[in-house]
Amino acid sequence: MGNSTIYSKILYTRDLEAELKAYIEKYPKGKVFLATETTMDELWLPRFNAFFEESGVKKVVIPAGEHNKKIESVGKIWEFLSHNGCDRKSLLINIGGGMLTDLAGFAATTFKRGIDFLNIPTTLLSQVDASVGGKTGINFSGLKNEVGTFKEPIAVIINTDFLKTIDRENLVSGFAEMIKHGLIHNPEHLEELKPFDFDNIDYDHLQEIIRHSVNVKEYFVANDLTENNIRKALNFGHTVGHAFESLAMEQKRPVLHGYAVAYGMIAELYLSVKMCGFPESDLNILTQWMLGIYGKFEISESDFERLYQLMTHDKKNESGRINFTLLPEIGQIAINQNCSKELIQEALEYYRNL
Ligand SMILES: NC(=O)c1ccc[n+]([C@@H]2O[C@H](COP(=O)([O-])OP(=O)(O)OC[C@H]3O[C@@H](n4cnc5c(N)ncnc54)[C@H](O)[C@@H]3O)[C@@H](O)[C@H]2O)c1
Ligand SMILES: O=C(O)C(=O)C[C@@H](O)[C@H](O)[C@H](O)COP(=O)(O)O
Numbered sequence: 001m002g003n004s005t006i007y008s009k010i011l012y013t014r015d016l017e018a019e020l021k022a023y024i025e026k027y028p029k030g031k032v033f034l035a036t037e038t039t040m041d042e043l044w045l046p047r048f049n050a051f052f053e054e055s056g057v058k059k060v061v062i063p064a065g066e067h068n069k070k071i072e073s074v075g076k077i078w079e080f081l082s083h084n085g086c087d088r089k090s091l092l093i094n095i096g097g098g099m100l101t102d103l104a105g106f107a108a109t110t111f112k113r114g115i116d117f118l119n120i121p122t123t124l125l126s127q128v129d130a131s132v133g134g135k136t137g138i139n140f141s142g143l144k145n146e147v148g149t150f151k152e153p154i155a156v157i158i159n160t161d162f163l164k165t166i167d168r169e170n171l172v173s174g175f176a177e178m179i180k181h182g183l184i185h186n187p188e189h190l191e192e193l194k195p196f197d198f199d200n201i202d203y204d205h206l207q208e209i210i211r212h213s214v215n216v217k218e219y220f221v222a223n224d225l226t227e228n229n230i231r232k233a234l235n236f237g238h239t240v241g242h243a244f245e246s247l248a249m250e251q252k253r254p255v256l257h258g259y260a261v262a263y264g265m266i267a268e269l270y271l272s273v274k275m276c277g278f279p280e281s282d283l284n285i286l287t288q289w290m291l292g293i294y295g296k297f298e299i300s301e302s303d304f305e306r307l308y309q310l311m312t313h314d315k316k317n318e319s320g321r322i323n324f325t326l327l328p329e330i331g332q333i334a335i336n337q338n339c340s341k342e343l344i345q346e347a348l349e350y351y352r353n354l
C-alpha cells in the first residue's frame with residue numbers, strides 16, 4: 001500500500017445529523033468546532049443551527065470565494081480556535097465546497113501541529129475530489145495551493161441533497177474532475193458521464209456516479225498519499241490547468257477550477273498524443289466534447305511565456321523540469337513525462353487554435 005495511511009471513512013447519507021452525532025459524541029462537549037463559508041451559512045446552516053447549538057459546537061464563517069483561500073482566512077480560523085479553547089483533542093467540522101475544505105483542512109492540520117477534522121463537502125467538485133484524499137492548502141503569491149499539507153480528514157460525509165442548490169456553472173466545474181477520473185483510470189466511468197443531463201438531474205443516479213468517481217480518487221490516494229508516485233495521476237490536466245487558473249486570476253477574468261482543469265486536459269491530451277501515442281481520434285472526440293461543455297478560454301501568443309513560467313511552479317516538477325502526467329490511452333497513465341518548452345508551446349498553440 002505504498003506510503004498510505006488510509007484513515008478517512010467516506011460515508012454517503014441523506015441524514016447528515018444522524019451521521020454527525022456519532023462523531024460528535026466521541027469528542028467532549030465544547031471541543032467540537034465548525035468552519036463554514038458565507039453562502040452555506042445563509043443557505044443551509046439555519047437547518048442545522050439548533051443541532052450544533054445543542055451539541056455545544058461553535059462556528060466560524062469565512063467569506064465565500066476562491067480569492068478567500070488565503071493566509072488571512074487561515075489566521076481567522078486559528079484565532080477562532082485559539083480563543084474558544086480548542087485543544088489537540090478537538091475536532092473541526094468543515095462544511096462547504098473545495099475552497100472551504102482546503103482552507104479549513106489546512107488550518108486544522110497546522111493548529112497546535114494538527115487536530116482532527118471532518119469534511120462535509122457541499123459542491124459536486126468537493127464531493128468527488130477536494131474533500132477526499134488529504135490535500136489541504138491555500139493559494140499564495142498568485143500560485144494555486146502553493147502552501148499546504150497532506151493529512152486526511154477522519155471522515156468525509158457526502159450528502160447529494162446539498163447539490164440541489166448549486167448553480168449550473170459549479171456543477172459543470174465539478175464534472176470536469178469526474179471526467180479526469182474516467183480518463184485516468186476508469187473508461188466505464190467516462191462512458192457513464194457522457195449522457196449526463198445537467199438540465200434534468202436524477203439525484204440517486206448522481207450519487208451512484210459520484211461514488212464511482214470517489215472510488216478512483218481513493219484508489220490513488222490509498223496507494224500514494226503524499227504523491228511520490230501514482231497519485232500524480234490525479235493531477236492530470238492540472239499542470240496546464242493551474243497555469244490557466246492563475247493567469248485568469250492575474251488578468252481579472254477568473255475561471256472556476258474545474259473549467260481550468262478541462263482546458264488543461266485538452267492541452268495535456270495533445271501532449272499525450274505527441275509523447276505517449278495517445279490516439280489522435282480520441283483526442284479529437286474528447287476535445288470536441290469538452291469544448292461543448294466548457295467553451296474556450298481565450299489566450300493569445302503573448303500569454304504563452306507567462307503560462308510557461310507559471311508551470312515552472314508545478315509541484316510535480318523535479319530538478320527544474322516540468323513533469324506532466326500524460327495518458328498513453330484512456331484509463332492508462334504515464335507519470336513524470338518531461339516535455340520541452342517548444343512542445344508545451346505547441347500544445348498551447350493547439351488549444352489557442354481550437
Ligand atoms: N484538495 C483537493 O484534492 C482538491 C481537489 C480539487 C479541487 N480543489 C480545490 O477546490 C476549490 C474549488 O472548490 P469548489 O468548486 O467546491 O468551489 P467553492 O468552494 O468556491 O464553491 C463554489 C461556489 O459554490 C458555493 N456553494 C458551496 N456549496 C453550495 C451549495 N450547497 N449550494 C449553493 N452554493 C454553494 C460557494 O459559496 C461558492 O460560491 C479550488 O480551490 C481547488 O483548488 C482541491
Ligand atoms: O488529489 C490530488 O492529488 C489532486 O491532484 C486532485 C486535484 O484535482 C486538485 O485540484 C489538487 O488540489 C491539486 O493539487 P496540487 O498539488 O496540484 O496543488
Ligand SMILES: [Zn+2]
Nearest residue numbers: 177238257261
Ligand atoms: Zn483539481
